[in-house]
Amino acid sequence: MQHLHTKARNTLVACISSFFVxxxxxxxxxxxxxxxxxxxxxxxxxxxxxxxxxMYIQAEEAFNMAAAADPACAMAQWGIAMSNFHPxxxxxxxEAETERGSAAAEKLASMSTESALExxxxxxxxxxxxxxxxxxxxxxxxxxxxQIAAADQHSDDVDAAAFASLARLATAPxxxxxxxxxxxxxxxxxxxxxxxxxxxxxxxxxxxxxxxPPLKDRGRPYAKIYDKTAPSxxxxxxxxxxxxTRTGEWEKSIDLNGRSAEAALEQSxxxxxxxxxxxxxxMVYGHLQLGDVDEAExxxxxxxxxxxxxxxxxxxxxxxxxxxxLPLEQEQWEIAAALSEEMHPVIPWEKFPQTVAMRVFAIGIxxxxxxxxxxxxxxxxxxxxxxxxxxxxxxxxxxxxxxAQILTVEAWIELANGDAEIAVAKQTAAADLEDxxxxxxxxxxxxxxxxxxxxxxxxxLGKPDEAAVAYQATLDLSPNRARSxxxxx
Numbered sequence: 001m002q003h004l005h006t007k008a009r010n011t012l013v014a015c016i017s018s019f020f021v022x023x024x025x026x027x028x029x030x031x032x033x034x035x036x037x038x039x040x041x042x043x044x045x046x047x048x049x050x051x052x053x054x055m056y057i058q059a060e061e062a063f064n065m066a067a068a069a070d071p072a073c074a075m076a077q078w079g080i081a082m083s084n085f086h087p088x089x090x091x092x093x094x095e096a097e098t099e100r101g102s103a104a105a106e107k108l109a110s111m112s113t114e115s116a117l118e119x120x121x122x123x124x125x126x127x128x129x130x131x132x133x134x135x136x137x138x139x140x141x142x143x144x145x146x147q148i149a150a151a152d153q154h155s156d157d158v159d160a161a162a163f164a165s166l167a168r169l170a171t172a173p174x175x176x177x178x179x180x181x182x183x184x185x186x187x188x189x190x191x192x193x194x195x196x197x198x199x200x201x202x203x204x205x206x207x208x209x210x211x212x213p214p215l216k217d218r219g220r221p222y223a224k225i226y227d228k229t230a231p232s233x234x235x236x237x238x239x240x241x242x243x244x245t246r247t248g249e250w251e252k253s254i255d256l257n258g259r260s261a262e263a264a265l266e267q268s269x270x271x272x273x274x275x276x277x278x279x280x281x282x283m284v285y286g287h288l289q290l291g292d293v294d295e296a297e298x299x300x301x302x303x304x305x306x307x308x309x310x311x312x313x314x315x316x317x318x319x320x321x322x323x324x325x326l327p328l329e330q331e332q333w334e335i336a337a338a339l340s341e342e343m344h345p346v347i348p349w350e351k352f353p354q355t356v357a358m359r360v361f362a363i364g365i366x367x368x369x370x371x372x373x374x375x376x377x378x379x380x381x382x383x384x385x386x387x388x389x390x391x392x393x394x395x396x397x398x399x400x401x402x403x404a405q406i407l408t409v410e411a412w413i414e415l416a417n418g419d420a421e422i423a424v425a426k427q428t429a430a431a432d433l434e435d436x437x438x439x440x441x442x443x444x445x446x447x448x449x450x451x452x453x454x455x456x457x458x459x460x461l462g463k464p465d466e467a468a469v470a471y472q473a474t475l476d477l478s479p480n481r482a483r484s485x486x487x488x489x
Contacts, residue, residue, distance in 0.1 A: 030199055032075075032159050035115050040070035047079045052162065052201030053233040057273070059083045060100070074111040075118055080104035081125040085139070087170035088208055090398075090442050091313030091352075092136045105129035117157055120150035124163075135394060144171045158192060162201035165189055169208055174397065174437055182209045186218055193222075200230050207239050211441055213477050216246035227256060234264040234275035241282050245444045248480025250286040253444070257282045272306055274314035278442070281318035281325075285444035288329040289482045297326060309346050313355075317442050319344045320355035324362035328448045329483065336366025337375060353386045354398035358447050360386065361405040365448065368412035376413050380406055400437050404430040404450050411457065420461055427454045431470070435477065445481070449474050452484050459487065 029049050034041045047062030063079030070076070084101030085093050093101065105126050113119055128143035144167035151157070151164035165185050172181040186209040192202045203226045210219030223240035230236030238260035241253040257279040264276035280303045287296040300322050309315045320343060327336040339362055343349055349356050364379025383406045390399035411426035431450040439446060455470035471484040478484075 030159055030162075030201060034073065034075045035113055035118060036066065036073035036075060037070045040066040040073040040076060043069055044073065044075055044079060047083070048159065049200055049230075050233070051079065051082060052199075052204060053230045053236045054086065054089075054204070055233050055235055056083045056086060058267075072111070074108060074113045074122055077104045077107045077111065078118075078122050078125045081108065081129065085128060085143075087140060087143070087166055088441065089314065090317075090440055094312075102129050117150075117154045117160065120153055121147075121160065121163075124150050137394070140170055143167065158196050158199055159201065161188070161192055162199065162205060165192075165205045165209070166201070169205060179212060179214055182212065183215060185209045186215065190218075198229055200226075200236065203229055204236065204239060207242055208441065211242045211246065212438065213246060216243055219243040219246070227259070232263065234260045234267065234273065234279070237263055238275065238279050238282070241279075241444075242441060245282065245285070246479075248289070248478070250289050250480065254283050254286040254290075257286070268310075271308045271310045274310045274312040274318075276306075277303055277309055277315045277318035277322075281322045282444045284322045284325055288325060289480060291482065293326075293330065300326060304344060307346060309344070311347060313352060314442060316347045316349070316352040316355045319347060320352075320358045321443060321447055324358055324447050327366065328362055331483075333366045333369040336362045337370050337372055339363050339366070353389045353393075354395060354402065357383060357386045357398075357402045357405060361402075361409065362447065364405075364409035365412060365453075368409055368416055371416060373413055373416050376409055376416075380409050380413070383409065397437060397440065400433060401446075404434040404437075407433070408450050408453055411453075415457060415460070424454075424457060424461070427457050430454075435473075445478055449478065449481070451477070452481065455484065455487055 029045065030052055031045055032048055034044050036044060043062050043066035047059045047066065050059035050062060060080055060083035063076050063083060066073055066076035066079065081101050081104040084097040084104070105128070108122050108126050111122075113122070124143055124147040127146040128139045130142060133139050133142060147160075147167040148164045151160040154160050165188055168181060168185045172178040172185075186206060189202050189206040189209060192199065193206065196202060203222050206222045207219050207226060210216060210222070220243060223243035226240050227237050238257055241256045244252040244256070261276050261279040261283065264273045264279065267273065268276065280299050284296045284299050287293070287299070303319065303322060309319065324336065324339065327333075327339070339359060341359065341363070343356070343359060360379050360382045364376050364383065367373070367379060368376035383402055387399055387402045387406065390402060407426045407430035411423045411430065414426060415423035427450065431454045434446065434450040451470055452474040455467040455474065458464075458467035458470060468488060471487045474481060474484045
């Protein structure tokens, strides 16, 4: 990873003009026997393995190759349709993705196959693009229900079962009910893994199932092998870090994300894939937990210097989160308060209000904790405006997270104004809300956990025993977090 900065500069200097490099087949493969001709079948299975590894852009290229090799290959159109929505990723498909996916679904409607399994899979993909559905969540539910039915009808097919597991994860509720669903999905994937131990989708989706505090230890066996199963896929190199972040094993997370970031740079041309920025955010978080501030700052600087990031939620999140982690994790409140509201120019930030909220939150908490109440209040007003936008767009999870950020900044304003009782009540409410909704897989951790901030507040108020409870609760959810560990020493 020591040469990642050189690779990043080379990427910028080269100004490469073509699109994405096609990723070769992974080491361990799914193998779905289609009714297409041999050349199309081979390309299809390239795409199938890539889509199981959530390398959607490259997967679509492979499915297009299959369609070119056999225009009557219905499963090629299935693959194109499937490549243009991303069930577990935050955000919705872009206009271009929706257009390409819908076009494939329209072609599917006019195609037929002699295979009942193929037809069931085709029906599931088409269900996502069915007309008159109100919103992305309804589309996901439609696909999920049809995909689960396909797996039930063809219980001997591993790929149908793997996609059904993905469907259950994508539609699982949040909170304790969601953990129950994920545990049951994990049981299914564990059984499949015994039958097909190198299937990339089974391993990948199991990591997602176990990417939460109660189930994290069940994810360890998968985290240890996934990078070997798909050694050239940036997302597969990154995914084990979800488990190692949950367990606080920072060196392992940093190593995997370093490899992921390098692979993403090597496989990017016209734009730098969002897998790169996503991996960098995880690396920055890990280095900060280890106290490697200089390395974290270097990585953020290199990421911000790149001017051709892929426009996506993943890129937007990392480009917003990583820079504010630097002052917040170091308790540099005045520096946080002085952050510019100008953000990376490649991202149309109005499309991603939940990412802008992190920057405003950092300014607000920095201002409140450095005594600048007026600016803190201005930040609260801006957060409330962003919250309203998220509510209007149906971004419920992110709206709730922003609500917790608002409560947090308000809490420290109350403390600055001398009302300790209201301050603690607001910060406790923020912590309870944040803990209830959990962290999104897009992030290695909240930019500053509300429960940890409650510990800080209680320490300021001279209540070390109560603060210790808050810090320990933070560590129970996020083991080996540096600030909470230091506070307990």
